[in-house]
Amino acid sequence: MATQTAPQRRASERERFDAYLATCPARKLLDRISDKWVSLLLNALADGPRRYSELSRTLAGVSQKMLTQTLRTMERDGLVARTVTPAVPVRVDYALTPLGASLLPIMTAIKAWAETHIHEVDEAQAAYDAGRF
Amino acid sequence: MATQTAPQRRASERERFDAYLATCPARKLLDRISDKWVSLLLNALADGPRRYSELSRTLAGVSQKMLTQTLRTMERDGLVARTVTPAVPVRVDYALTPLGASLLPIMTAIKAWAETHIHEVDEAQAAYDAGRF
């Protein structure tokens, strides 16, 4: 019996690589902030707590499913705090935790790079596309 | 005739919001670097040009489809330069452009945050999960 076929070997390599990626802190972080809504929520909560319905209006494009889901994930990650005020009707506020707030400088850095260089990217794209016709 | 039904209004709001997002530089950037392979390629190319096959080996888990696709996108964005050396067999090298290299500090910042705070995230997750049983 042969050691391993090529596909088998690649599969196991892939497995090990995935395992490695799963433990890579930088990738774990990227997977989180890269989420479409996480970055927007980080921004929306940057200058103070917001109610669920406020967030829902601010991020006009989000479905409540994704809003809830994203907030839950961020809460689980310790990025936001959820406060329920028992009343009728119920009131729920979300706020950044210190950990969540410590992410803001990074978002700012990304924003800064983007605003400085995005036109270069656009030009590169235009040039690239031009060469293809 | 009524102005708009609720679903219609939400749909058009969503449309406008999507349009806004599409023009948001920071989001455009995030969409790019958040890509699983882009960040890894940025790293792999950080200290010099690499051949296609080298990259393929370094990023053990990538399918050649994704490798090629990702490299193409990065080339289009002006982040990497592609150099073909006509020979038999063909030789293709990829290198970071200055624009691509200017992204490295951001990746470093992300990595730094991740390494500093990831254990807090892990703890938060553990605490959160513990509360649910």
Add this chain to the structure above:
DNA sequence: CTGCATCCTACCAGATACTG
């Protein structure tokens, strides 16, 4: 060696409707 085209699957986001 490098890369494209095709097919195929698994996952995820959105719509919708219902609950405390």
Add this chain to the structure above:
DNA sequence: CAGTATCTGGTAGGATGCAG
């Protein structure tokens, strides 16, 4: 008001085979 539950369609991404 602030969610939860379920269904479904689109799409990202892997496998495979062929080509320059």
